[in-house]
Amino acid sequence: MEAPKEYTHQYFLTAAECNAEKEMSVSLLAQRVIEVATEHANILGVGYADMAKDNHGWVLSRLTIEMKRFPSLNEEYSLTTWIEGFNRLYSERNMEVKGNNGETIGYIRSIWVAIDFETRKPVDLSTISWLAETISDRPCPIEKQGRMRPVNEPDRITSHSFQYSDIDFNRHVNSVKYIDTILNLWELDFYDTHTISRFEIMYQKEAHSGEPVALLIKQDGNLSDIEICDDNGTITRAKITFNDKKCR
Amino acid sequence: MEAPKEYTHQYFLTAAECNAEKEMSVSLLAQRVIEVATEHANILGVGYADMAKDNHGWVLSRLTIEMKRFPSLNEEYSLTTWIEGFNRLYSERNMEVKGNNGETIGYIRSIWVAIDFETRKPVDLSTISWLAETISDRPCPIEKQGRMRPVNEPDRITSHSFQYSDIDFNRHVNSVKYIDTILNLWELDFYDTHTISRFEIMYQKEAHSGEPVALLIKQDGNLSDIEICDDNGTITRAKITFNDKKCR
Known part of the structure; x- marks a missing residue:
């Protein structure tokens, strides 16, 4: 074939x-x-x-x-x-x-x-x-994902608990629901004035329904580092590059 | 045509x-x-x-x-x-x-x-x-939706706030997200032992991002009445018939 x-x-x-x-x-x-x-x-x-x-x-x-x-x-x-x-x-x-x-x-x-x-x-x-x-030799002109460091000195920490509707057929949190949870760290009016030009996520460990997790956020200019973790370590890390809408 | x-x-x-x-x-x-x-x-x-x-x-x-x-x-x-x-x-x-x-x-x-x-x-x-x-005369053998009364004496009240990812292109909460929010009133292990045989929802008023709402729940046997409301009145009412899984 x-x-x-x-x-x-x-x-x-x-x-x-x-x-x-x-x-x-x-x-x-x-x-x-x-x-x-x-x-x-x-x-x-x-x-x-x-x-x-x-x-x-x-x-x-x-x-x-x-x-x-x-x-x-x-x-x-x-x-x-x-x-x-x-x-x-x-x-x-x-x-x-x-x-x-x-x-x-x-x-x-x-x-x-x-x-x-x-x-x-x-x-x-x-x-x-x-x-x-x-394997295809077609080029992909965007940078490879870099090393995603832990968020050691967060500007913000919020707590969260994944729920029934976040769980997939593997009985873990659905990959897509982590993304929604991360995007929800900003309010609607922030998205009215900012776009996402680059979004990176790394899945390290699976989260379960009802277990409390912490979300750590560190903002540096237009770059935000996010970490979802529980008492046993990192669940997910993400990095978002936001751009001012009028600058597009 | x-x-x-x-x-x-x-x-x-x-x-x-x-x-x-x-x-x-x-x-x-x-x-x-x-x-x-x-x-x-x-x-x-x-x-x-x-x-x-x-x-x-x-x-x-x-x-x-x-x-x-x-x-x-x-x-x-x-x-x-x-x-x-x-x-x-x-x-x-x-x-x-x-x-x-x-x-x-x-x-x-x-x-x-x-x-x-x-x-x-x-x-x-x-x-x-x-x-x-x-108009088609094809029959639909399930009962029409009945009158959905307010949940006056709730067994449980929880507070909730819809977020960025719940909002649709009309800038209101997406119809489907109310359903997720209602289903999340029960834990995963409840769904392991119960199925939903009938689910009714009535959309009365639109909810917005970030505004606090209350969820009122009244359980009577296998029937649960749910109301989502804010200070200005009812947003949504729902009624769920749960069945024990082994009874199916």
């Missing part, structure tokens, strides 16, 4: 899907990234069903989104994905986001780890030898 | 869409109801774009869901919709939910009001005379 190195999914942003700015939210974009990655993996024969046979499955480990602008109300947009590379521990999957008229409006980098659901340990990806054939 | 009195949309429940019970959540089902209603309205020429010309739009006023069971992980399901009737003030739209193998797994009743976005007043539906041609 000739493995298709690229895969594109066309979408349309409906009114019901828009955020208060009449645009696509970062969390809906993250949801689409997971969807498109899953669809391409299915085509390549390393999808949910293929992996589940061995009780393995893909887990999103890091996500970096860099957008010139987000798709807006009633806009057709597309995500094109390809695999940049992989090693024993993880696979790097990139995406290009296009708006209507085919203009490029953003790029995405994501890092996926295959885990054994029984042992919760990573699966050695070098055992899937033919995965090498799926 | 011959108006198609019925409209069906086929779906597939992906892993990422499942709740902790590996099933479709009530809030995702509500999202699909809004989607399918919108698609049918578009075909009938009374959709978002058609109504927007006069600065009018449909608003979901009441929703009643009665399910024998919810679609489960990797299941194909469909929603078929038809208009039961309308009067000057509102239109009644019903739906049948089918699981794989075409078995009927639930029915839905919904009531929609057309409003003028400028005056915020209802539009007189009798002016859309040809809407009468779209």
